[in-house]
Amino acid sequence: xxxxxxxxxxxxxxxxxxxxxxxxxxxxxxxxxxxxxxxxxxxxxxxxxxxxxxxxxxxxxxxxxxxxxxxxxxxxxxxxxxxxxxxxxxxxxxxxxxxxxxxxxxxxxxxxxxxxxxxxxxxxxxxxxxxxxxxxxxxxxxxxxxxxxxxxxxxxxxxxxxxxxxxxxxxxxxxxxxxxxxxxxxxxxxxxxxxxxxxxxxxxxxxxxxxxxxxxxxxxxxxxxxxxxxxxxxxxxxxxxxxxxxxxxxxxxxxxxxxxxxxxxxxxxxxxxxxxxxxxxxxxxxxxxxxxxxxxxxxxxxxxxxxxxxxxxxxxxxxxxxxxxxxxxxxxxxxxxxxx
Amino acid sequence: xxxxxxxxxxxxxxxxxxxxxxxxxxxxxxxxxxxxxxxxxxxxxxxxxxxxxxxxxxxxxxxxxxxxxxxxxxxxxxxxxxxxxxxxxxxxxxxxxxxxxxxxxxxxxxxxxxxxxxxxxxxxxxxxxxxxxxxxxxxxxxxxxxxxxxxxxxxxxxxxxxxxxxxxxxxxxxxxxxxxxxxxxxxxxxxxxxxxxxxxxxxxxxxxxxxxxxxxxxxxxxxxxxxxxxxxxxxxxxxxxxxxxxxxxxxxxxxxxxxxxxxxxxxxxxxxxxxxxxxxxxxxxxxxxxxxxxxxxxxxxxxxxxxxxxxxxxxxxxxxxxxxxxxxxxxxxxxxxxxxxxxxxxxxxxxxxxxxxxxxxxxxxxxxxxxxxxxxxxxxxxxxxxxxxxxxxxxxxxxxxxxxxxxxxxxxxxxxxxxxxxxxxxxxxxxxxxxxxxxxxxxxxxxxxxxxxxxxxxxxxxxxxxxxxxxxxxxxxxxxxxxxxxxxxxxxxxxxxxxxxxxxxxxxxxxxxxxxxxxxxxxxxxxxxxxxxxxxxxxxxxxxxxxxxxxxxxxxxxxxxxxxxxxxxxxxxxxxxxxxxxxxxxxxxxxxxxxxxxxxxxxxxxxxxxxxxxxxxxxxxxxxxxxxx
Numbered sequence: 001x002x003x004x005x006x007x008x009x010x011x012x013x014x015x016x017x018x019x020x021x022x023x024x025x026x027x028x029x030x031x032x033x034x035x036x037x038x039x040x041x042x043x044x045x046x047x048x049x050x051x052x053x054x055x056x057x058x059x060x061x062x063x064x065x066x067x068x069x070x071x072x073x074x075x076x077x078x079x080x081x082x083x084x085x086x087x088x089x090x091x092x093x094x095x096x097x098x099x100x101x102x103x104x105x106x107x108x109x110x111x112x113x114x115x116x117x118x119x120x121x122x123x124x125x126x127x128x129x130x131x132x133x134x135x136x137x138x139x140x141x142x143x144x145x146x147x148x149x150x151x152x153x154x155x156x157x158x159x160x161x162x163x164x165x166x167x168x169x170x171x172x173x174x175x176x177x178x179x180x181x182x183x184x185x186x187x188x189x190x191x192x193x194x195x196x197x198x199x200x201x202x203x204x205x206x207x208x209x210x211x212x213x214x215x216x217x218x219x220x221x222x223x224x225x226x227x228x229x230x231x232x233x234x235x236x237x238x239x240x241x242x243x244x245x246x247x248x249x250x251x252x253x254x255x256x257x258x259x260x261x262x263x264x265x266x267x268x269x270x271x272x273x274x275x276x277x278x279x280x281x282x283x284x285x286x287x288x289x290x291x292x293x294x295x296x297x298x299x300x301x302x303x304x305x306x307x308x309x310x311x312x313x314x315x316x317x318x319x320x321x322x323x324x325x326x327x328x329x330x331x332x333x334x335x336x337x338x339x340x
Numbered sequence: 341x342x343x344x345x346x347x348x349x350x351x352x353x354x355x356x357x358x359x360x361x362x363x364x365x366x367x368x369x370x371x372x373x374x375x376x377x378x379x380x381x382x383x384x385x386x387x388x389x390x391x392x393x394x395x396x397x398x399x400x401x402x403x404x405x406x407x408x409x410x411x412x413x414x415x416x417x418x419x420x421x422x423x424x425x426x427x428x429x430x431x432x433x434x435x436x437x438x439x440x441x442x443x444x445x446x447x448x449x450x451x452x453x454x455x456x457x458x459x460x461x462x463x464x465x466x467x468x469x470x471x472x473x474x475x476x477x478x479x480x481x482x483x484x485x486x487x488x489x490x491x492x493x494x495x496x497x498x499x500x501x502x503x504x505x506x507x508x509x510x511x512x513x514x515x516x517x518x519x520x521x522x523x524x525x526x527x528x529x530x531x532x533x534x535x536x537x538x539x540x541x542x543x544x545x546x547x548x549x550x551x552x553x554x555x556x557x558x559x560x561x562x563x564x565x566x567x568x569x570x571x572x573x574x575x576x577x578x579x580x581x582x583x584x585x586x587x588x589x590x591x592x593x594x595x596x597x598x599x600x601x602x603x604x605x606x607x608x609x610x611x612x613x614x615x616x617x618x619x620x621x622x623x624x625x626x627x628x629x630x631x632x633x634x635x636x637x638x639x640x641x642x643x644x645x646x647x648x649x650x651x652x653x654x655x656x657x658x659x660x661x662x663x664x665x666x667x668x669x670x671x672x673x674x675x676x677x678x679x680x681x682x683x684x685x686x687x688x689x690x691x692x693x694x695x696x697x698x699x700x701x702x703x704x705x706x707x708x709x710x711x712x713x714x715x716x717x718x719x720x721x722x723x724x725x726x727x728x729x730x731x732x733x734x735x736x737x738x739x740x741x742x743x744x745x746x747x748x749x750x751x752x753x754x755x756x757x758x759x760x761x762x763x764x765x766x767x768x769x770x771x772x773x774x775x776x777x778x779x780x781x782x783x784x785x786x787x788x789x790x791x792x793x794x795x796x797x798x799x800x801x802x803x804x805x806x807x808x809x810x811x812x813x814x815x816x817x818x819x820x821x822x823x824x825x826x827x828x829x830x831x832x833x834x835x836x837x838x839x840x841x842x843x844x845x846x847x848x849x850x851x852x853x854x855x856x857x858x859x860x861x862x863x864x865x866x867x868x869x870x871x872x873x874x875x876x877x878x879x880x881x882x883x884x885x886x887x888x889x890x891x892x893x894x895x896x897x898x899x900x901x902x903x904x905x906x907x908x909x910x911x912x913x914x915x916x917x918x919x920x921x922x923x924x925x926x927x928x929x930x931x932x933x934x935x936x937x938x939x940x941x942x943x944x945x946x947x948x949x950x951x952x953x954x955x956x957x958x959x960x961x962x963x964x965x966x967x968x969x
Binding site: 048050070071072075076077079080081083085086087088089096097100101127128129130131132145149 | 832834835837838839840841842843844848852853856857859940941942944945
């Protein structure tokens with residue numbers, strides 16, 4: 001659907017994107033994930049046409065759109081701030097693009113009301129000023145405005161970043177549902193890994209203008225391709241030399257020159273484990289009670305490790321208590337130290 | 341192909357714009373002022389030789405220094421008196437718990453709706469030797485001369501109360517921004533209320549006070565209407581006098597006027613540089629995340645409390661008496677105004693509308709009548725033409741200033757380097773006193789050899805209107821730029837991207853998306869500029885052309901004595917009515933700007949909904965009544 005072929009973007013002497021190659025499939029929810037300044041928004045703006053690449057091509061349905069003006073690419077955009085025109089009513093905001101296309105009044109009215117219904121905006125809300133709507137309703141207006149012109153692709157640039165945590169989760173679910181209902185190819189930009197993992201069919205993880213990994217949420221999380229990705233996605237323990245040595249003494253065969261990581265939920269506290277599990281004693285340094293789970297910080301081999309245990313109703317372990325930590329060496333992710 | 345065409349049209353538009361701004365900057369800011377500057381050093385002596393230092397020598401040897409000294413003295417004294425009164429009125433209405441503070445505030449704010457020549461003539465109506473309050477004051481203070489309201493004393497008195505508007509705007513905002521928790525913390529640590537005021541509250545106000553002090557100093561230095569009307573020899577009136585003089589009457593008057601205006605410019609530039617440097621150092625920033633609203637402080641000492649109340653109400657009386665008296669007298673008959681006594685049995689609109697015959701007793705004991713000699717503001721040809729002239733000049737200039745600045749802001753927001761250069765060029769007049777600009781225009785364009793205005797003498801006949809409009813526009817550019825640029829910068833960049841993405845052209849995006857957002861600010865700037873220019877006196881007095889006789893000049897002429905046989909007849913009545921008219925115009929403009937104009941779309945929609953509901957209710961009621969019948 002959308003293909004980025006060796007895209008390079010430069011701002012004067014600074015190279016913002018290095019040889020980006022991405023292929024977004026039709027109907028897919030594709031996410032650009034990464035920290036601030038990694039190039040994800042620049043990539044999105046290259047697709048939408050706000051930035052011209054120094055080299056490389058942008059294809060939509062195999063057609064080269066690199067030099068096609070923004071308004072002719074047929075791409076809808078939902079901006080970070082929603083960019084709703086504050087001096088227009090909700091109706092006029094949604095109708096803006098249709099008026100430019102010089103559609104008849106009736107046609108505009110039908111399309112606006114139709115899309116409003118689909119995104120759950122009432123007729124009464126259509127006559128309101130955008131400032132009279134809640135954050136969630138404003139998001140729906142922004143989506144309606146982006147979709148009403150029937151774009152081939154919709155690009156969403158961190159549309160949830162300005163909202164509070166509770167609303168973010170609620171709207172995330174609505175967004176996913178809407179995308180499935182409309183079946184439109186979506187490209188989503190976020191720095192929030194949880195958002196990326198819950199929403200996406202596939203994710204491209206960006207770092208310093210490079211794509212570190214493209215994959216499904218499961219591939220990205222459980223089989224991180226690079227040390228950056230494994231550190232950026234989710235919470236993780238880095239295994240220090242002491243523990244690596246101990247593991248190797250038990251035949252784990254870890255390369256001491258590499259960096260080794262294990263996710264928090266792969267460690268277990270005082271649980272009967274399989275034979276291949278590595279088990280050692282550790283002292284509880286602290287515990288945080290989250291209700292659904294408990295997060296322990298334990299000390300062993302001169303380092304601290306964080307462990308997440310599902311709350312199974314047992315009394316949590318006390319600080320200072322000695323516990324048995326176990327994990328399967330197969331869950332260790334190892335990366336060449338040169339990568340860092 | 342399409343792209344190239346678009347690129348070309350944008351390029352041509354930009355090039356035209358830059359040419360226009362260069363024309364404006366060089367032609368109407370730099371060259372006229374440069375001409376003024378060089379004229380000082382190109383004076384010819386009696387032998388016909390150029391003597392570059394002749395004017396300087398004249399300045400040092402003669403009495404020209406007096407004008408500078410007088411202006412400086414006025415500026416320094418005003419800094420003290422205006423700050424004293426300004427700080428007092430703000431503290432009394434915002435910080436201390438004074439009974440009736442809301443009414444007091446309204447009284448103290450009256451100078452926002454009438455100022456300049458209207459205010460000075462209003463004060464003259466009350467306090468001049470034949471003023472309505474003068475006999476009362478002389479009775480109350482027998483040692484007071486009935487001519488007390490002239491010269492330096494009168495100028496200081498008038499300007500002290502006239503120049504506190506900025507305190508009511510800026511210092512009031514600053515004091516309202518104080519975090520009350522800091523006051524509570526100081527009290528909690530044992531500080532008494534006076535210590536809290538001096539050690540906690542006042543230090544946070546210092547940056548605002550510093551700016552106000554500089555602004556007051558410049559106002560005092562550049563004072564025009566008060567010194568002219570009340571008779572005080574300061575720089576500006578002298579420049580105007582010299583500008584109208586000829587070398588047949590005195591030595592190189594034009595060059596002397598130029599020197600005085602340049603001296604004024606130097607003072608202004610130095611002061612504004614100091615102000616800018618100080619502002620750059622930064623202000624005291626509140627670090628509190630949850631600011632508590634300032635609560636009014638009770639003056640616990642009963643004696644101090646009574647004194648504070650008396651002081652507050654005395655100030656209120658000083659502010660309100662001119663307003664009340666002028667409003668009352670504007671509805672009084674010609675004879676009541678002449679006798680300076682209120683006739684409670686006889687109220688009239690004659691000072692506003694219509695004409696009346698004037699009957700008078702001649703020396704031969706015969707009554708004579710001059711038909712229609714007593715006329716109101718809107719019936720008197722001279723006054724009406726002044727109003728029309730000021731309306732035309734100020735509305736045109738205010739509109740032009742806004743259009744120029746909006747176009748400039750659009751350019752500045754998109755071009756960093758050339759945009760900065762454009763911004764500085766439009767801010768340039770800020771450094772120049774208005775009198776320098778007007779004087780420079782008057783001299784420089786009073787010739788047929790300025791090629792870039794088509795070799796037209798712009799000071800000749802009706803052309804002077806164009807010159808006044810240009811002066812108005814140029815002097816209003818810095819203020820307009822600062823205000824409108826702030827509005828431009830508040831526009832979310834993504835809005836433009838969104839419009840572009842939806843297929844909107846740059847022109848459509850500007851007209852449909854950006855302009856509606858900045859429009860309230862633009863209209864506010866237009867209204868404020870119009871308001872200031874409508875009663876402007878300093879500039880039109882500098883041009884002193886009968887072809888550009890503005891409303892303020894007409895009002896100033898109303899202070900001349902009324903002749904028995906019809907000359908200037910009922911000028912005092914029209915003066916009162918004019919002041920009321922100005923107050924109404926200013927009040928409406930301020931209401932439009934800060935009331936109606938400040939409403940956003942949601943508030944407008946809400947108001948529309950209420951109106952609709954109201955009409956539905958009214959009609960359904962009527963329908964119900966009809967059915968019942």
